[in-house]
Amino acid sequence: MSIKKIAVFAFLVSIFSSCGFKDKGDLVGVTTKRRWFSEKPTGMALIPSGSFTMGKQDEDIKEGGSISPRTVSLSAFYMDETEITNSEYKEFVFWVRDSIVRTKLAMQQEIARFMTDLPEGEKPSGGIHEYAFKDIDTANATPYEKYMYENYYSLGEGIDSIKPLDWNVDIIWNNKEFPDLDYVEVMDTLYISHEDALDGVRTFDTKYLNYTYLKYDSEESIRNGGNRKDFLKSETLNIYPDTTVWIKDFNYAYNDPMHQDYFYHESYANYPVVGVNWNQANAFCSWRTKKKNDYLRTKENAHRVPDFRLPTEVEWEYAARGGLEFATYPWGTGGTTSDRGCFLANFKPVRGNYAVDGALYTVEAKSYNPNDFGLYNMAGNVAEWTSTAYNSSSYQMASTLNPNIEDRKNKKKIIRGGSWKDVAYFLEVSSRDYEYADTARSYIGFRTVQNFIGTLNK
Numbered sequence: 001m002s003i004k005k006i007a008v009f010a011f012l013v014s015i016f017s018s019c020g021f022k023d024k025g026d027l028v029g030v031t032t033k034r035r036w037f038s039e040k041p042t043g044m045a046l047i048p049s050g051s052f053t054m055g056k057q058d059e060d061i062k063e064g065g066s067i068s069p070r071t072v073s074l075s076a077f078y079m080d081e082t083e084i085t086n087s088e089y090k091e092f093v094f095w096v097r098d099s100i101v102r103t104k105l106a107m108q109q110e111i112a113r114f115m116t117d118l119p120e121g122e123k124p125s126g127g128i129h130e131y132a133f134k135d136i137d138t139a140n141a142t143p144y145e146k147y148m149y150e151n152y153y154s155l156g157e158g159i160d161s162i163k164p165l166d167w168n169v170d171i172i173w174n175n176k177e178f179p180d181l182d183y184v185e186v187m188d189t190l191y192i193s194h195e196d197a198l199d200g201v202r203t204f205d206t207k208y209l210n211y212t213y214l215k216y217d218s219e220e221s222i223r224n225g226g227n228r229k230d231f232l233k234s235e236t237l238n239i240y241p242d243t244t245v246w247i248k249d250f251n252y253a254y255n256d257p258m259h260q261d262y263f264y265h266e267s268y269a270n271y272p273v274v275g276v277n278w279n280q281a282n283a284f285c286s287w288r289t290k291k292k293n294d295y296l297r298t299k300e301n302a303h304r305v306p307d308f309r310l311p312t313e314v315e316w317e318y319a320a321r322g323g324l325e326f327a328t329y330p331w332g333t334g335g336t337t338s339d340r341g342c343f344l345a346n347f348k349p350v351r352g353n354y355a356v357d358g359a360l361y362t363v364e365a366k367s368y369n370p371n372d373f374g375l376y377n378m379a380g381n382v383a384e385w386t387s388t389a390y391n392s393s394s395y396q397m398a399s400t401l402n403p404n405i406e407d408r409k410n411k412k413k414i415i416r417g418g419s420w421k422d423v424a425y426f427l428e429v430s431s432r433d434y435e436y437a438d439t440a441r442s443y444i445g446f447r448t449v450q451n452f453i454g455t456l457n458k
Helices: 003-021 086-115 127-131 143-151 181-190 218-224 256-261 278-296 313-321
Strands: 044-047 050-054 070-074 077-080 210-216 232-238 383-389 412-416 433-436 449-451
Touching (some): 044 313, 050 313, 077 313, 086 181, 086 210, 086 278, 210 278, 232 278, 313 383, 313 412
């Protein structure tokens, strides 16, 4: 290395040393080894921050002019490109089902273990014993892991008990391959009875598909203060979609094939899930957050992600407009057909001719053209739950910055976008409607959002 290069190198080192590499008593802030980079979740689109005029810009037939438009501003967020599909929701259902089965098998193994006559310290193996709760590796465990195992692990109750399940062993579903009587006994309790079976086919009893999760009421905590535990609410609910909505929503109609096959049959895998009420949609959001963060915990120096959640009503309208100010529909102003006469959404056009737009019921979640934010079916197909409680005066009551009315006592929740059985009015990006939180319909689905952390570079 030449003398000139050595001099330059020494000069650079001296500069870097004076810029925070050594603490000289100056205020330099808290340093961190990790940097946050917002990663776009799979299947989501980034909705940039901005302002828009929400509400009807012309006559409001349904609300009678009670809602006047106003300008609001929103932070950036991610939103699902499509409605949550049967396939995606089924992943949630299967996870809950498998958690229940594994917990039952592990509890049965605890009983069977005490019945075995083995020398002290020797563990039984084979059959039901392959499904034991996961033991800690005491030889390689950290002091923290040992402490938690000795002081907190227990059988617990319900799904995902504090004593960990072993997910490495596959569940056997073929009854001809059940390994022993203990295994048979557990599975027998989880399937419908012989009396309820059709043609002798016993299926998993959906009444056991209960998901338990914690909700933290941060707004109530901030306003009233108190112990954190007082605002942690445990929620347990059955998360299986109500497939009977295809019958109950329509009197004197033959919709039995949709009732029997829509959620079950693989041909509908990429269609939007329906029959899910507002509470179940929120449970799905909780599970999706857990699923991602459980994965990130296995990675070194990984940050947890912001929660997945239902969009606010204003976020939904802003996203549906796709950046088009004063647009009537997600594709702009004008009608519901293209210049070639093709319908731009799945709804009930032409005085109730359901089939003229190409679909009698729903269509695949990724159908028609997306709007300018890359979102599909923000008009028609299925209406979508939002997190916002219905109030005819909410536009005037809410803030102009990230507005939302989240009244937990109000069971009326805003739905947006219109559906396959609605007329064109409900397809307009500013049209509002509501349904009760505990009600499921054959024409209501949902999509999720996630907060974007940081500032977009422009």
